[in-house]
Amino acid sequence: MPRLTGGKGFPTGDIARISVFAALIAALGLPGTLNLFGNAVPITLQTFGVMLAGTILGSWRAALAVAVLLVLVAAGLPLLAGGRGGLGVFAGASAGYLIGWLPGAAVTGWIVERGGHRPGIVRLVVACVVGGIGVIYLIGLPVQAAVTGVPLGRTALLSATLFLPGDLIKAVLAAIVTKGTQRAYPDAVPAVHRERLRASKEG
Known part of the structure; x- marks a missing residue:
């Protein structure tokens, strides 16, 4: 039986997963934001x-x-933490972090994909730290410094103090949740999904 697709060979299952995770990221903004010591970028x-x-x-x-x-x-939907939305958020101090989410997610996934069918917990944590923290900070910190007028070194030190402990906890939790998900649902392993998708197209 041919695999259902959305458009030009794009599996509807992938469209659903992409939509679900876009909604998940938006939903994680519902608890709101936490601004420590008046920092311009919220947690x-x-x-x-x-x-x-x-x-x-x-x-x-x-x-x-x-x-x-x-x-x-x-487009204006208030999907960021604190009910923020609109083009204005891409001109604020947190703009670099938001933009960094895209390559950060891609790098995280790329590292996990290199782990094959059973990426270990260490690889998952490293992927989250490198992509979900390192790449995002690499883009976010210079933009924050430029917008706020605070020297980059001071911005980096402040962000490391305020954000890094919590982000490291998120990385470990994400790895644990992912490992459990992959045990229950093997297709959640990116490498497995890629191979099954390739096989379905060849078949």
Whole structure:
């Protein structure tokens, strides 16, 4: 039986997964934001969703899930933590972090994909730390410094103090949740999904 697709050979299952994770990242903004010591960039749970998207969906599907969310935010929907939305959020201090979600999710997924059918917990944590923290900080910190006028070194130190402990906890939790999900649902392993998708197209 031919596999259902959405459009030009794009599996409807992938469309559903991308949509679900875009919605998940948005839902993780519902608890709101936490601003410590008046920092211009709030602490939210949404980076946890970005990490999960990468570890479960893999590189390109995770990037698409984030892209869908960001397009909806740009269109004005209040999907960011604290009910924020609209083009204005991409001109604020947190703009670099939001933009960093897309390559961050892709890099996280790429590292997990290199782990084959059974990526270990260490690889999952490393993927979340490198993609979900490192890549996002790499883009977010310079933009935050430029917007706020605070020197980059001071911005990095402040962000490391305020954000890094919580982000490391998110990385470990994302790895644990992903490992449990992959045991219960093997197709949640990006490499397995990719092989099954290739086999279905060849068949």
